[in-house]
Amino acid sequence: MPPIEVLVSFTFAALLLNLSPGPSNLYVMARSLAQGPEAGFVAAAGLAAGSLVHVLAASVGLAAVFLYAPVLFTAVKLVGAAYLLYLGVQYLRSQPDLSVGQSAKRSNGRIFRESFLVEATNPKTALFFLALLPQFADASYGPLGPQLLVLGLIVTLSAVPCDIIVALGASRVRRWLAAHPRAPLIQERVSGGILVALAMFIVGEEAVAQWQS
Numbered sequence: 001m002p003p004i005e006v007l008v009s010f011t012f013a014a015l016l017l018n019l020s021p022g023p024s025n026l027y028v029m030a031r032s033l034a035q036g037p038e039a040g041f042v043a044a045a046g047l048a049a050g051s052l053v054h055v056l057a058a059s060v061g062l063a064a065v066f067l068y069a070p071v072l073f074t075a076v077k078l079v080g081a082a083y084l085l086y087l088g089v090q091y092l093r094s095q096p097d098l099s100v101g102q103s104a105k106r107s108n109g110r111i112f113r114e115s116f117l118v119e120a121t122n123p124k125t126a127l128f129f130l131a132l133l134p135q136f137a138d139a140s141y142g143p144l145g146p147q148l149l150v151l152g153l154i155v156t157l158s159a160v161p162c163d164i165i166v167a168l169g170a171s172r173v174r175r176w177l178a179a180h181p182r183a184p185l186i187q188e189r190v191s192g193g194i195l196v197a198l199a200m201f202i203v204g205e206e207a208v209a210q211w212q213s
Contacts (some may be wrong), residue, residue: 011154039111046111083117084196
């Protein structure tokens with residue numbers, strides 16, 4: 001097991017990385033804007049569960065498939081973008097009941113499943129673990145598999161408070177929107193716009209990468 005000073009420095013680095021804007025916290029923001037902080041917390045839990053898929057894959061070396069199989073990498077990336085686009089379009093097409101001042105709600109179970117799929121189909125998460133975790137693992141500390149697993153769990157768990165901060169911040173914006181008569185419609189459109197823009201960014205980034213290769 002890595003010494004405590006290595007684990008502390010790694011945890012600090014993971015917190016900084018998790019606080020930087022990315023698909024995960026943007027999804028939490030979109031869900032919190034649409035339905036409030038509780039939905040954001042559930043989304044954060046789903047994202048953490050999806051991240052565990054990549055942690056387990058990295059700990060046994062399966063994440064290397066994405067590195068050495070570019071076609072599979074591209075396919076999974078586009079599947080994730082398509083799912084984000086689908087969610088965004090659902091928000092944009094929804095017609096909330098303005099008379100009650102609330103947007104259409106999704107169950108916590110559905111939010112959890114959606115956020116799990118968003119993270120589990122994100123190949124960048126797999127590559128992130130594959131690139132970062134080995135830098136802090138050392139055979140002199142013991143078997144590499146358990147080390148990679150512990151380091152991956154640190155990244156996943158440190159992302160949860162970061163996502164909660166995003167959810168709470170987005171909920172403040174939501175309360176401001178609630179003071180306006182058309183708030184539910186605005187919430188749905190803003191949430192959908194974030195997800196559609198995120199999907200387009202992923203597709204555009206992939207197109208640029210293919211053009212430069």
